[in-house]
Each structure stands twice: as C-alpha cells, then as structure tokens.
Amino acid sequence: MSRDRTPRTLALILLALLVSGQFLPQWTLFLVTVALAKGLVVLGLMILLRCGLVSFGQALYYCIGAYAAGMLGRLFGASDVFTLMLAGMAAAGLVGFVLGFLLARYRSIFFGLLSLAVSMILYGLLVKTEALGSTDGFHVLPSTLFGLRPADAWVRYTVLAVALLVAFIAALLVHRYLGTPLGRLASAIKDNEIRVEYMGASARHAIHVKYVIAAALAGLGGALAATTVGHIDPEMAYWTTSGEFIFITILAGTGNVIAPFLGALVFGVIQTVAFGISPNTWQMVLGGSLLVVIVFLPNGLWSLFRGRKAA
Amino acid sequence: MKIVNVTHGSFYALGAYAAASITGALLARGMPPSLSYAVLLGSALLVSVIVAPLIERGILRFMYAKDEVVILLITYALFLILEDVIKMIWGVNPYFIAEPYGLLGSFDVLDLTYPYYNLILVGVAIACGAGLAWMLGSTRTGKLLVAVIHDTEVSRAMGINVDRMYLYTFTFGSLLAAIGGAFTAPTVSVVPALGVEVIVLSFAVVVIGGLGSLPGAALGAVMVGLVRSAAIHYLPQAELFVIYLVMAMVLAFRPRGLFSIAEARKI
Amino acid sequence: MYFVDRLVIAMTAAAFAPAASLAQEAPLKIGVVTFLSGPAASPFGVPARNAAEIMVEMLNGTKVPAPYAARGFGGAALQMQLVDESGPATTQVTEFRNLAQRDNVDMVIGYVSSGNCLAVAPVAEELKKLTVFFDCGTPRIFEEKSYKYVFRTASTATMDSVGAALYVKELKAGKIKSIAGVNQNYAWGQDSWVDFEASMKQLTPGVQVATSQMPKLFAGQYNAEISTVLGAKADVVHSSFWDGDLEAFILQAGPRGLFKRSTVILTTGETAMYKLAEHIPDGVVIGARGPYGPYAPDNELNRWFSKTFADRYGVPPNYAAYQMAQAILGTKAAWEKAQSANGGNRPSTDQAIAAFERLTFESPAGKVEMVIGAGHQAITETAYGVSKLVKGKMTVANVKRYPATMVNPPDGVKAADWIANGFKK
Incomplete structure (x- = not known):
C-alpha cells in the first residue's frame, strides 16, 4: 500500500462539509448530524466486527450516553455540548469496562445475544422508571457552546460543526488505533484465536480493549444524538435500535473509518426517501436495499470507492 | 444449518394469518367448527410449503458461503420485506378465529378457570417436539440432516445431496414456526408486527437451552414460561426484563447454554 | 476521492434549490x-x-x-x-x-x-x-x-380515567371494595392506571387495590395475568389496553370467566366492540376516549x-x-x-x-x-356505557354523559393534583 491517504481524505471531508454546511437547507444539516451520531456508534461496531464479533446490544451504550447527557442537564443544568458528550462517553465507557470482563469471554452468537440481553434489561428498567418519564422519555435542554447559545438560524450549523469535529477526531484516533499492533490483531482473532494465543497475545485482553472503545464511541454518539434530537426515550436501548446499527455496519463495510459515517448517511437518506415516497411500504424498500447491497457489494458501500481507487 | 433465522418470525405471522383467514372463511361457509383444528394445521402446512422453498431456493441458497452474521442480516432484510408483503395481502385490519378456542369449553383448577384449548396447545407442542426428535434420531433423512449440519463438506463428499437437505431443513423449520403461529391465532388478534416479539423471545429460549439442542430448547421454553409467570405473580415490576436476566445468568455460568454441544476448536 | 466532490456538488445544489413561490390561491x-x-x-x-x-x-x-x-x-x-x-x-x-x-x-x-x-x-x-x-x-x-x-x-387521558371512575361508582352504586388493573407497561398504561386508582380512592374511600398487572406492550399472551386477576377477585377490573392487546385480552379473558367474576372497564373498548361483538358479554363498561363513535x-x-x-x-x-x-x-x-x-x-x-x-x-x-x-x-365532554348485544349488533346501554369541566382539570392545574385535591374546580 502506498501512503496512508485516510487522514487527508478525512480532513478534506471535514472542510468540505464545514464550508458547504453554511449554505445547506436546515433539514439536511439535521440529517447529517444524526448520521454522524449514528456513524460514531457504527465506528465502534466496526472495530468489533473486524475481529468477528457482532454486538446485538450496542444500543445499550447509545442509550447510556444519551441518558447521561440528558440527566446531567436535568439534574445539574449542565448544557455545554462538550461536557455532555464527555459525560456520555465516560458513562458508557465505564459500563463497557465493567461488562467487558464478562463479555470478552464470549464469541459468535453468544456474544451477540448476551449483549442483547444486557441492553434489554436496561430497557426494562428505564420503562419502569417513572422519574425519567417511562416510555415517553424526556426533553433534553438545548445545549450551549462554551457558555454561549448561538442565534436561532445558526443553531443547526453549530451543532453540525461540533458533530463534524468530534466525528473527525474520533475517526482519526480509531484509524490510528487500527494501525497499532493491538488494532491489527483484530483480523487475526477473527481468523483463528488459538493461533493468536500461541503467538503470545491475549485475545481476551484485546477484545476487552476494543469493547470499551466501542462502548465509549456509542456513548459519544448517544450524547450527540440526545443534544441534536432534543428528546430521549428508552427505545434507544431497544433491540431494534441495535439492529439498525448492525444494519448500517453491514451496509457500510469495514474497509475504512470513513465507511461508518458514509453508511449512516446513506441509511438516513434511504429511510427518509422511503418514508416520503412510500409511507405504506417503507420497510420493503429498506429490506430490499439491504439485500441489494449484500448481494452486489459484499464488502459494503465502501467497496465502491476502494474499487475505483484501484482502477 | 447454523443459521440464525429472523424470517422465523415471519413464518409465525404467516402461519397465524393463513390459519385465521382460511379457518375463518371455511367456518363462514358452514364448515363444522370441530374440523377447524385440522384446518389450522393444514394452513400452516400450506404457507410453509409454498413460501419457505421460495425463499430458500430463490435467495438463501446463494448466501450460504457468507458469514453467519451476514446471513442473519439477509434473513432480517427478508423479514422486513415479508412484513410489508403480509400487509399487502391481508391489510392492516385484525383477523379473529376464536371458535377453536372457546369450542371445547373450560375446566376449573382450584379457583381458576382454564379453557381446554390450552391443553391442545400443550399437546401440539409435545407432539411437534417428539416428532422432531424421532425424525432426527430414527429416520434416514433425519440422520443425513444431522451429518450435513455437522460437516457439510464431508457430507457432500460422501454423496449426500446437501442442497436438498438444506431445502428440507429450512422448510421443516419454517413449518414448525407456522404451526406455532397457526395454533396461537385463535387466542390472539392477528395483526401486523405479530412476529417481531416472538423472534427475540425464541432466540432467548434457544440460547438458554443451548444452540442446536432439542431438549435444551424444550427446557429453555419451560423455564422462560415459569419464570415469567412467577414474575407476574410475585414481582410484576420485573416482568419486562426477567427473561433477559435469566438468559444473562445462564450464559454467565454456562457460556454456551444449558445443553451445549461440545465443539472442536480448529487450530 | 471523487465522491467528496460529488457530495459537495450535490449538497450545494440542494442549498440553492428555489423555494416554492407563494401565490394567494x-x-x-x-x-x-x-x-x-x-x-x-x-x-x-x-x-x-x-x-x-x-x-x-x-x-x-x-x-x-x-x-x-x-x-x-x-x-x-x-x-x-x-x-x-x-x-x-x-x-x-x-x-x-x-x-x-x-x-x-x-x-x-x-x-x-x-x-x-x-x-x-x-x-x-x-x-x-x-x-x-x-x-x-x-x-x-x-x-x-x-x-x-x-x-x-x-x-387528555385524564378524562378517560376520571370518567371511568365516576361511571363505575354509579353503576355499582358505590359498592366497590377492591379494584384491579391490567394495563400495558408503558407511559399510557401506567398513567391511565395511576389516574384511575387515585380517582377511585377519592370517590370510594377505603377501596383496596387487589392487584395491578402491567404486562409488556404487545405481549399478546395474558394467561398468567388473567389467572392473577381472577385469583384477586376484585369487584372492578380496569384496563386501558388497546388494539391487538385489547382484542387478545378479550378473547382470552372471556372463556376464563373474568367478565362474569368482575365488572370490567375497557377504556378504549370502542375500537374492538364491533369486531368482537359476539365475544364481549353484556355489561362490560366500554369507553371511547370521549364522545366519539357510539357516544357521539x-x-x-x-x-x-x-x-x-x-x-x-x-x-x-x-x-x-x-x-x-x-x-x-x-x-x-x-x-x-x-x-x-x-x-x-x-x-x-x-x-x-x-x-x-x-x-x-x-x-x-x-x-x-x-x-x-x-x-x-x-x-370535551365524555361518556361511558355498558355493552349490550341487540339482535347480533353491539350497542351501548345505560349511557351516562359527563360535562367537560367535571372530568377535566381547570386551566393551570396539573391533572394529578386536581384528582388528589378531590376534583376541586
């Protein structure tokens, strides 16, 4: 492989979106911001998928991140967008660290279903907690940037800019991490764990680390989603939410750290288009497009760009 | 087949819809209600024999080489599509066939009344389980099936028609799901999204029991039922997640479920 | 990175898309x-x-x-x-x-x-x-x-619960010792039950809550809940179930005699009453979330x-x-x-x-x-009645209407406070 072009591409996209964002209609800003939030979660899933692990319960951390951010605002009146995101990330990372001791022992379908079980327990608890609005959830206060609240017309753009910046940093760090020896262990673990152990590396340790990273990213995404959407509810922890994240992961492919964000954006567009043109059969459109991607682009949307680069 | 099949939920719903509409139509044309139990079974057979081969031959058989997770997602995509197909065929209005449920009357245990239909459900479940066990253990097809699942390549080398085995397995599995749906139909209102809840619940049951283990699945189902009823009586607050709690506990101590099958690790 | 350029072009184009012009007609x-x-x-x-x-x-x-x-x-x-x-x-x-x-x-x-x-x-x-x-x-x-x-x-949903409580008190002439609830485990079910319970405690002091069941939304199977409610032998059973859950509940509770043992209130019963006419026995309290349908x-x-x-x-x-x-x-x-x-x-x-x-x-x-x-x-005003099958057609009988101000809180007062203070105007 020639020079690593990913950081440059990332910076280019960041710049392009920061500039064009000022001229885009408001609704696209929101669409892109939500896609970035989901992209962060998917970025974490991608790390796990690289070593062959699929978490059917990533919504757990997405929800923890969102509720951490929401409760910080509700209980302490914190509204700084970076504080909220850090809180979401820290809360999810911490839970991920603790649960990781258990989950890092599991593989294949058992890993997936155990993580699903944990997220459903959180869902059950939240539904029962009337102080947090039960299934209706609660409203998240509008966030501020360094104590300032941007003018109405610029709120969406500011949130988008913050999201872009955060996603950029996260993608860059993950890209770096995937290049380290620990990061490169992923595909080895996927292929044959016993050989990894014979080489003297600890697969369980490596998976634990990846699990915590994925949890923290999901928490970050959840907090971002909470501040963007302005409302959180227990459905964020429900298994259908996890399913959506896996959907995007497969749609995107695991080729590059840009893929998750691209996948999330494409998913958002497909969904909203399907909602618009066929409100009665959008599930069919969604399922159909997933099938098409799996059949014709087995490595996800990302293979489109890789293929072109090689040509 | 090592497939975690989400379309199972669709077959459950299809079975329920077919049973409700066919039985309903026949009853309206004057069929004696006592025949309705056979019609329930027949409708389940009908939908699974038509739809399952269509899906297996048309789509799934090209996908077996893919990753387990990708196959799961393919079945999820099919599930989404089937949800809308069901809506197109049957509409969104609910279907009812309560006749088979009320027909047999009810009996009292202590202070509580139960309909006899619940006993029929238990009977059907036991019959299906026993039938499956007999088929896998004592018939030629069943034994071939087990061989194919254990090692596809060797089976193919031994001259087993693996494609046909896959078709049989998928159709038969779908049939069981459709029977489940068909016999539940009289006790519920058959509405869209019927299959969504069932699928996650049955994953939980299967994981608790141990993947691919028949006694495990039976034990898992009984455990889930008992734990849920106990929660409803003594701790209604926990009812929502108690099944997942049990699943997490079982996996924490028996990482591959209660009746796990030992699997060789390939070096 | 062609797609970056494409994306930028597409988004810029979207940004300058002309806004729809607004003519008078x-x-x-x-x-x-x-x-x-x-x-x-x-x-x-x-x-x-x-x-x-x-x-x-x-x-x-x-x-x-x-x-x-x-x-x-x-x-x-x-x-x-x-x-x-x-x-x-x-x-x-x-x-x-x-x-x-x-x-x-x-x-x-x-x-x-x-x-x-x-x-x-x-x-x-x-x-x-x-x-x-x-x-x-x-x-x-x-x-x-x-x-x-x-x-x-x-x-709001408060009206449905308060109206149900007023109606059932009148229907049973105040002779209600215990109540039970079967409601879905989410905000609607929880709120409906909380308001109903509080209203009943105001209207019939000393009433006991026999059991409150909260099955999962869209569970579809309620045999265990029905057993518990049957065993509790409450005078009145309240349910805010709707749609598939409501229909499944009616189909499962009927053969088990729940409607005979207790007076059952179905606050959204109207959505099921025509479809399940022959499965709802006479005397079940049917609500329509206001003066709609048969109560219009x-x-x-x-x-x-x-x-x-x-x-x-x-x-x-x-x-x-x-x-x-x-x-x-x-x-x-x-x-x-x-x-x-x-x-x-x-x-x-x-x-x-x-x-x-x-x-x-x-x-x-x-x-x-x-x-x-x-x-x-x-x-709005609201109304409740009991089911009555007339020549194979489901109707409501014994209809009582409650004026709007009797079943809704005044402006600026929270519903829960209004009920707790004895429905003060």
Missing part, C-alpha cells in the same frame, strides 16, 4: 402523521388516515355541512402529505423537520403516540410550525411546558361524517377517525377566523395561532373548547 400543504405500519396502524393510524383523506377531499369539494362549507381552509384547497409515525422518536423528529423545512408544509396534524408528541412539540416550537396533535393522551405536554405553536384538539351526539355534522365514512370504508368511524376529523375541523375554524380578522387574506401562522387559542368549535363529536393548557389544550 396556492393550496395549503398539510403534513399528516399517523401510524401506517406496526400494531397501532389498524386501530388508530389507518382509520385516522382514512378520516383525513375524506376530510381533505370533502373540504376541497365543499361537501361538508355548515359551518364548514367553505372550500378547503378559507377558500384555499388542501394538499395532504402523509408520513408514517412508526420508528423511534429520532426518526419522527427527523421526519417532522423534513416536513417543515424540506417540504415546506403550512402545518402538521398528527401523532398518536404520546412519546412522539413529547418529542415533536419542542421541535415544532423551534421551527415555528403550527402543529396540531389529534390523538395522543399524555397530560404532560402542556403541564410541563407551555408552547406557542402546538395545539391538541382531543382531551346526534347532530348534522356527525350524521354526515359517520355516513360518509361508513359508505367509503364499509365500517363506522372509530374514535381515532373522529379525533382526526376534529383536529382538521378545529384547525379550519381557527384558520378561517384568522382569515376574516385579516381582511379575507391568507393569515400568517401567528395570526392563525392567535385565533386558535381559547377557540370553541363544533366537531362531529359536539362542542370542543380549547380552554386549558393556556388555550392550547381542548376539553
């Missing part, structure tokens, strides 16, 4: 949001969509009786844009923004789910888009915050609406259909009031809102008064 675009898939589609979403389609078509064709005979809203034809309400709150907020900012609808009418209403209300406020909720029940919306752009033309008054508007609807769709309109018609007519009334105040010109959103606040209008269900929630929340 231009039709009014209304976003209509309701469930088109999932379990809530059949009982609420689709009847509501059907009602919206009929209303838009009939208003455009000036076929609606007085006082709504004018074409569309104030002469401008209506154009409906339909959106599915399914999916998590994130999706709904996204779709609301799309409606408001991409499709430039003039107003949004919709939302069945309380969670979606709570999520959408602040966004409507942010985007300054007139938004009318037609069905969702939670009283929290206007209790926790005040909104300028958001209205709700149906009463006998006036010209109602006769016209129920006939038009039944002729087109083959079934009588249920309460969701009534509530949708009510929301559209209420908005029309406000719009036209604003238009005449504006010298016959198309009113601005702010003018429409000023006209909507504290408005009183007629709907197929009678008089609707937007008097609580600082003039943004409607109150």
Whole structure:
C-alpha cells in the first residue's frame, strides 16, 4: 500500500462539509448530524466486527450516553455540548469496562445475544422508571457552546460543526488505533484465536480493549444524538435500535473509518426517501436495499470507492 | 444449518394469518367448527410449503458461503420485506378465529378457570417436539440432516445431496414456526408486527437451552414460561426484563447454554 | 476521492434549490402523521388516515355541512402529505423537520403516540410550525411546558380515567371494595392506571387495590395475568389496553370467566366492540376516549361524517377517525377566523395561532373548547356505557354523559393534583 491517504481524505471531508454546511437547507444539516451520531456508534461496531464479533446490544451504550447527557442537564443544568458528550462517553465507557470482563469471554452468537440481553434489561428498567418519564422519555435542554447559545438560524450549523469535529477526531484516533499492533490483531482473532494465543497475545485482553472503545464511541454518539434530537426515550436501548446499527455496519463495510459515517448517511437518506415516497411500504424498500447491497457489494458501500481507487 | 433465522418470525405471522383467514372463511361457509383444528394445521402446512422453498431456493441458497452474521442480516432484510408483503395481502385490519378456542369449553383448577384449548396447545407442542426428535434420531433423512449440519463438506463428499437437505431443513423449520403461529391465532388478534416479539423471545429460549439442542430448547421454553409467570405473580415490576436476566445468568455460568454441544476448536 | 466532490456538488445544489413561490390561491400543504405500519396502524393510524383523506377531499369539494362549507381552509384547497409515525422518536423528529423545512408544509396534524408528541412539540416550537396533535393522551405536554405553536384538539387521558371512575361508582352504586388493573407497561398504561386508582380512592374511600398487572406492550399472551386477576377477585377490573392487546385480552379473558367474576372497564373498548361483538358479554363498561363513535351526539355534522365514512370504508368511524376529523375541523375554524380578522387574506401562522387559542368549535363529536393548557389544550365532554348485544349488533346501554369541566382539570392545574385535591374546580 502506498501512503496512508485516510487522514487527508478525512480532513478534506471535514472542510468540505464545514464550508458547504453554511449554505445547506436546515433539514439536511439535521440529517447529517444524526448520521454522524449514528456513524460514531457504527465506528465502534466496526472495530468489533473486524475481529468477528457482532454486538446485538450496542444500543445499550447509545442509550447510556444519551441518558447521561440528558440527566446531567436535568439534574445539574449542565448544557455545554462538550461536557455532555464527555459525560456520555465516560458513562458508557465505564459500563463497557465493567461488562467487558464478562463479555470478552464470549464469541459468535453468544456474544451477540448476551449483549442483547444486557441492553434489554436496561430497557426494562428505564420503562419502569417513572422519574425519567417511562416510555415517553424526556426533553433534553438545548445545549450551549462554551457558555454561549448561538442565534436561532445558526443553531443547526453549530451543532453540525461540533458533530463534524468530534466525528473527525474520533475517526482519526480509531484509524490510528487500527494501525497499532493491538488494532491489527483484530483480523487475526477473527481468523483463528488459538493461533493468536500461541503467538503470545491475549485475545481476551484485546477484545476487552476494543469493547470499551466501542462502548465509549456509542456513548459519544448517544450524547450527540440526545443534544441534536432534543428528546430521549428508552427505545434507544431497544433491540431494534441495535439492529439498525448492525444494519448500517453491514451496509457500510469495514474497509475504512470513513465507511461508518458514509453508511449512516446513506441509511438516513434511504429511510427518509422511503418514508416520503412510500409511507405504506417503507420497510420493503429498506429490506430490499439491504439485500441489494449484500448481494452486489459484499464488502459494503465502501467497496465502491476502494474499487475505483484501484482502477 | 447454523443459521440464525429472523424470517422465523415471519413464518409465525404467516402461519397465524393463513390459519385465521382460511379457518375463518371455511367456518363462514358452514364448515363444522370441530374440523377447524385440522384446518389450522393444514394452513400452516400450506404457507410453509409454498413460501419457505421460495425463499430458500430463490435467495438463501446463494448466501450460504457468507458469514453467519451476514446471513442473519439477509434473513432480517427478508423479514422486513415479508412484513410489508403480509400487509399487502391481508391489510392492516385484525383477523379473529376464536371458535377453536372457546369450542371445547373450560375446566376449573382450584379457583381458576382454564379453557381446554390450552391443553391442545400443550399437546401440539409435545407432539411437534417428539416428532422432531424421532425424525432426527430414527429416520434416514433425519440422520443425513444431522451429518450435513455437522460437516457439510464431508457430507457432500460422501454423496449426500446437501442442497436438498438444506431445502428440507429450512422448510421443516419454517413449518414448525407456522404451526406455532397457526395454533396461537385463535387466542390472539392477528395483526401486523405479530412476529417481531416472538423472534427475540425464541432466540432467548434457544440460547438458554443451548444452540442446536432439542431438549435444551424444550427446557429453555419451560423455564422462560415459569419464570415469567412467577414474575407476574410475585414481582410484576420485573416482568419486562426477567427473561433477559435469566438468559444473562445462564450464559454467565454456562457460556454456551444449558445443553451445549461440545465443539472442536480448529487450530 | 471523487465522491467528496460529488457530495459537495450535490449538497450545494440542494442549498440553492428555489423555494416554492407563494401565490394567494396556492393550496395549503398539510403534513399528516399517523401510524401506517406496526400494531397501532389498524386501530388508530389507518382509520385516522382514512378520516383525513375524506376530510381533505370533502373540504376541497365543499361537501361538508355548515359551518364548514367553505372550500378547503378559507377558500384555499388542501394538499395532504402523509408520513408514517412508526420508528423511534429520532426518526419522527427527523421526519417532522423534513416536513417543515424540506417540504415546506403550512402545518402538521398528527401523532398518536404520546412519546412522539413529547418529542415533536419542542421541535415544532423551534421551527415555528403550527402543529396540531389529534390523538395522543399524555397530560404532560402542556403541564410541563407551555408552547406557542402546538395545539391538541382531543382531551387528555385524564378524562378517560376520571370518567371511568365516576361511571363505575354509579353503576355499582358505590359498592366497590377492591379494584384491579391490567394495563400495558408503558407511559399510557401506567398513567391511565395511576389516574384511575387515585380517582377511585377519592370517590370510594377505603377501596383496596387487589392487584395491578402491567404486562409488556404487545405481549399478546395474558394467561398468567388473567389467572392473577381472577385469583384477586376484585369487584372492578380496569384496563386501558388497546388494539391487538385489547382484542387478545378479550378473547382470552372471556372463556376464563373474568367478565362474569368482575365488572370490567375497557377504556378504549370502542375500537374492538364491533369486531368482537359476539365475544364481549353484556355489561362490560366500554369507553371511547370521549364522545366519539357510539357516544357521539346526534347532530348534522356527525350524521354526515359517520355516513360518509361508513359508505367509503364499509365500517363506522372509530374514535381515532373522529379525533382526526376534529383536529382538521378545529384547525379550519381557527384558520378561517384568522382569515376574516385579516381582511379575507391568507393569515400568517401567528395570526392563525392567535385565533386558535381559547377557540370553541363544533366537531362531529359536539362542542370542543380549547380552554386549558393556556388555550392550547381542548376539553370535551365524555361518556361511558355498558355493552349490550341487540339482535347480533353491539350497542351501548345505560349511557351516562359527563360535562367537560367535571372530568377535566381547570386551566393551570396539573391533572394529578386536581384528582388528589378531590376534583376541586
């Protein structure tokens, strides 16, 4: 492989979106911001998928991140967008660290279903907690940037800019991490764990680390989603939410750290288009497009760009 | 087949819809209600024999080489599509066939009344389980099936028609799901999204029991039922997640479920 | 990185896309949001969509009786844009923004789910888009915050629970020692039960709660819950189940004798009463979330609406259909009031809102008064009755009507406080 072009591409996209964002209609800003939030979660899933692990319960951390951010605002009146995101990330990372001791022992379908079980327990608890609005959830206060609240017309753009910046940093760090020896262990673990152990590396340790990273990213995404959407509810922890994240992961492919964000954006567009043109059969459109991607682009949307680069 | 099949939920719903509409139509044309139990079974057979081969031959058989997770997602995509197909065929209005449920009357245990239909459900479940066990253990097809699942390549080398085995397995599995749906139909209102809840619940049951283990699945189902009823009586607050709690506990101590099958690790 | 360039070009093009020009005769675009898939589609979403389609078509064709005979809203034809309400709150907020900012609808009418209403209300406020909720029940919306752009033309769920308590007390002549509940484990079920329990404790002091069952939403199987409730032998069993769950509950509870052992209240029973006519024994208390369906008054508007609807769709309109018609007519009334105040010109959103606040209008269900929630929340009368099969047709008997102020809290008082203080006016 020639020079690593990913950081440059990332910076280019960041710049392009920061500039064009000022001229885009408001609704696209929101669409892109939500896609970035989901992209962060998917970025974490991608790390796990690289070593062959699929978490059917990533919504757990997405929800923890969102509720951490929401409760910080509700209980302490914190509204700084970076504080909220850090809180979401820290809360999810911490839970991920603790649960990781258990989950890092599991593989294949058992890993997936155990993580699903944990997220459903959180869902059950939240539904029962009337102080947090039960299934209706609660409203998240509008966030501020360094104590300032941007003018109405610029709120969406500011949130988008913050999201872009955060996603950029996260993608860059993950890209770096995937290049380290620990990061490169992923595909080895996927292929044959016993050989990894014979080489003297600890697969369980490596998976634990990846699990915590994925949890923290999901928490970050959840907090971002909470501040963007302005409302959180227990459905964020429900298994259908996890399913959506896996959907995007497969749609995107695991080729590059840009893929998750691209996948999330494409998913958002497909969904909203399907909602618009066929409100009665959008599930069919969604399922159909997933099938098409799996059949014709087995490595996800990302293979489109890789293929072109090689040509 | 090592497939975690989400379309199972669709077959459950299809079975329920077919049973409700066919039985309903026949009853309206004057069929004696006592025949309705056979019609329930027949409708389940009908939908699974038509739809399952269509899906297996048309789509799934090209996908077996893919990753387990990708196959799961393919079945999820099919599930989404089937949800809308069901809506197109049957509409969104609910279907009812309560006749088979009320027909047999009810009996009292202590202070509580139960309909006899619940006993029929238990009977059907036991019959299906026993039938499956007999088929896998004592018939030629069943034994071939087990061989194919254990090692596809060797089976193919031994001259087993693996494609046909896959078709049989998928159709038969779908049939069981459709029977489940068909016999539940009289006790519920058959509405869209019927299959969504069932699928996650049955994953939980299967994981608790141990993947691919028949006694495990039976034990898992009984455990889930008992734990849920106990929660409803003594701790209604926990009812929502108690099944997942049990699943997490079982996996924490028996990482591959209660009746796990030992699997060789390939070096 | 070709796609980067492509993306930039595409987005820049989108940014400079021309805005739709606004002519005087231009039709009014209304976003209509309701469930088109999932379990809530059949009982609420689709009847509501059907009602919206009929209303838009009939208003455009000036076929609606007085006082709504004018074409569309104030002469401008209506154009409906339909959106599915399914999916998590994130999706709904996204779709609301799309409606408001991409499709430039003039107003949004919709939302069945309380969670979606709570999520959408602040966004409507942010985007300054007139938004009318037609069905969702939670009283929290206007209790926790005040909104300028958001209205709700149906009463809150509090009315259903208070009305049920008043009715059952009268029905049983006060002889109620214990009550039990079977409600779905989510906000609607929890709130309904809490309000009912509190009202019963006010109305019949000393009443015991035998058991409160909260099965999972859409569980479909209630044998264990029914056993527990049967064993509890309560005088009154309250359930706010709806749709598939309600129907499954009726089908499963009937053969097990629950309706014989206790007086059962089904607060949304109206959506199931025609479909399950032969499975509901006589004497079950049936609610319709207000004076809708069998409880609707006998006036010209109602006769016209129920006939038009039944002729087109083959079934009588249920309460969701009534509530949708009510929301559209209420908005029309406000719009036209604003238009005449504006010298016959198309009113601005702010003018429409000023006209909507504290408005009183007629709907197929009678008089609707937007008097609580600082003039943004409607109150209506309500009615309850018991099921009675007459010649194979389900009807309601022993109907009692409760005036709006008797079953709704006064303006500025939270529903829970109002009940706890003995329904003080």
